[in-house]
Amino acid sequence: MRRTQRILPPLALALAMTVGAAACSGSARHAAAPVVLEAPKLVTTPPAPPPPPPHTVVATATVPTVPVYSAPGGDVVAPALANPNEFGLPLVFRVLAVQADWVQVMLPRRPNGSTGWLRAADVTTADDDWRIQVELGAHRLTVWKGADVIRQETVAVGMPSAPTPTGDFYLTEILDTGHPSGPYGPWAFGLSAFSDVYTSFAGGPGQIGLHGTNEPQALGADASHGCIRVTNEAITDLAQRVPPGTPISIV
Numbered sequence: 001m002r003r004t005q006r007i008l009p010p011l012a013l014a015l016a017m018t019v020g021a022a023a024c025s026g027s028a029r030h031a032a033a034p035v036v037l038e039a040p041k042l043v044t045t046p047p048a049p050p051p052p053p054p055h056t057v058v059a060t061a062t063v064p065t066v067p068v069y070s071a072p073g074g075d076v077v078a079p080a081l082a083n084p085n086e087f088g089l090p091l092v093f094r095v096l097a098v099q100a101d102w103v104q105v106m107l108p109r110r111p112n113g114s115t116g117w118l119r120a121a122d123v124t125t126a127d128d129d130w131r132i133q134v135e136l137g138a139h140r141l142t143v144w145k146g147a148d149v150i151r152q153e154t155v156a157v158g159m160p161s162a163p164t165p166t167g168d169f170y171l172t173e174i175l176d177t178g179h180p181s182g183p184y185g186p187w188a189f190g191l192s193a194f195s196d197v198y199t200s201f202a203g204g205p206g207q208i209g210l211h212g213t214n215e216p217q218a219l220g221a222d223a224s225h226g227c228i229r230v231t232n233e234a235i236t237d238l239a240q241r242v243p244p245g246t247p248i249s250i251v
Helices: 010-025 232-241
Strands: 056-061 065-069 076-082 092-099 102-106 115-119 123-128 130-135 140-145 148-154 167-176 187-194 207-211 222-224 247-250
Touching: 092 167, 102 167, 148 232, 167 207, 187 232
Parallel strands: 130 247
Antiparallel strands: 056 092, 056 123, 065 076, 065 115, 092 102, 102 115, 130 140, 140 148, 167 187, 167 247, 187 207
16 A cells, blocks of 8 residues: 655644654653644535536417417517418527416527517427527537536637627528538528628528538638538538527627
């Protein structure tokens, strides 16, 4: 067995030296009684558990058009939203609050961060334990399911002339591009975020996307017009597992 040497703390060592000097300077019958010093007790505190993941609720529209209200029972905010959306997919929202027969949601429209109230009767709700974070400076995407990190990927983000907007958003739809080797890769997630530079882009409203790429050499750089690019392998995996409505934070 390995032998370890006990090291006294400075105060205990000073006391021991004082006691030893007193014993040597006097006669044997007047020698001070030995002092027994206990080793300091090591107190270990277990690490604090990580904070619980935020609770996310996703609302899916069940009616052909979804009126949006300024408050529960308030005025209608025009225009109403079509269901299915412009891509022919179910209209989804990230729920922020529930009040009686109403739900407050993030809206997939300009300006970024828009919210509104919907009638609870117009949607169904479900829990979602997935979440995504994009760190622009680190060019890093992290995906969690509950408290577990599922993936971390290097991404390309917006150029200084067309930066990726920051804030809390959600995934509005998952699109099969139909062109796996094209500039958007095989899959693209639409985000509830919109470019602060482009009001329209490639025939769309300047909506920010998370998608694959045919230029993997650009990953890790500021190279896009605001969208977030990731490897085709990663976007394919995420498209098969992460549902629409999942929160995505861009910091």
